[in-house]
Amino acid sequence: MASKSNSVRINSLPGVRRLPFYLNILRRMRNGEPKVISAVTLAEEAGQAVSVVKKDIEMTGAVGKTGVGYDVAALIGDIERFLGWTDPYDAFLAGVGNLGSALLGYGGFKQYGLRFVAAFDADPEKVGEAIHGVEVMPLVKMPELGRRLRVSTAVLAVPAEEAQSVADLFVESGVTRIWSFAPIPLAVPEGVIVQREDLTAGLAELMVRCRNADQT
């Protein structure tokens, strides 16, 4: 086994994760005044150190005016372009349980690079429904539809037991990006990237941060 990934890590991943937060602040300023914001001000509003914000902005390729700051609209554009969020990608969602339905209902994902074109579920009772305007289909229909629409992105919101088999189905359907809420590691072929999302990690961090704070 290789000791580390052979890809050169160009960007700070913690930095990448902070970008959507800045984007939120900037988007709320859009169309308003002022039209320009400095890294100092953005850092204050985001609750981050100035150096961090400057480094993060630098990563996107945005350029500011010395002594002035960044044009808000231009900075929004540079961050969106860097994240590939200028045009949303068509996406599948598998598993319309509590979490899956909530994700479908959050129309705001279009602002974050995702547009749900179809949902899938193993439960025949759920098939045929439209959840928040997205039709729920049987899993067997996925490969044909995925190939036809060239869907590259998919969200995995099924129980742990079904996660691997649905991931296999994603791959068969031509998906190369999987955003997974399943609490297990997925085996996928080279070239397919899995981003695992774990809400319980945040809860763990919260508890330990509280204890550390108590001890001081």
Add this chain to the structure above:
Amino acid sequence: MASKSNSVRINSLPGVRRLPFYLNILRRMRNGEPKVISAVTLAEEAGQAVSVVKKDIEMTGAVGKTGVGYDVAALIGDIERFLGWTDPYDAFLAGVGNLGSALLGYGGFKQYGLRFVAAFDADPEKVGEAIHGVEVMPLVKMPELGRRLRVSTAVLAVPAEEAQSVADLFVESGVTRIWSFAPIPLAVPEGVIVQREDLTAGLAELMVRCRNADQT
């Protein structure tokens, strides 16, 4: 050199965030065979380097048998104890929209240190409903109930515009731990800890990881 077990030391937060993942794997093994697991095996199942797993386990205070490994049940207990998850804390949830409802519906949080005792919403239409068995109350009732039940933990799942005022209400209710899904920084008094959860951060990371992979 310094004593390790009871010293006030900052724990590796990335490590803390990995613990729930190990816990999942271990819990699925519980009551089965084998009753012992080595860091090597756990690392394989978690898709992590062995050194990482050993360091993370060390952090919890768990002790293994040289040449053998860790007792599964004991390791589960040590991780749960370290995370404060042996007994779930009573928690409030504010905002029963798509996401809030989904969180209430996921009964599994009891396994992760949280038990929802009441939900709150600004919408009078929603008040009085029981969502997944949890009663929805008007926001004004929160302080009295929070003080009476000594609720220390709360989940914030309201829109950005209401987030700060509801956070203020949490504080007034005696809450010291806020798990926030609002995409803004919250101003809270000293002693109150906010853990911000940002799903869009994962999406940003996914996109950039894909581009980095393409470039190799």
Add this chain to the structure above:
DNA sequence: TAGATTGTTAATCGATTAACAATC
């Protein structure tokens, strides 16, 4: 014993922080 694994140390790597010259 012989093989396996822990617990720990030292080296490496990456991210954050601080500082400042350039310049609008």
Add this chain to the structure above:
DNA sequence: TAGATTGTTAATCGATTAACAATC
């Protein structure tokens, strides 16, 4: 100009990785 801010470099800090002696 004088004040503010960028862009960047160098220093610090923390996490990850690799290695190995101790030992079951």
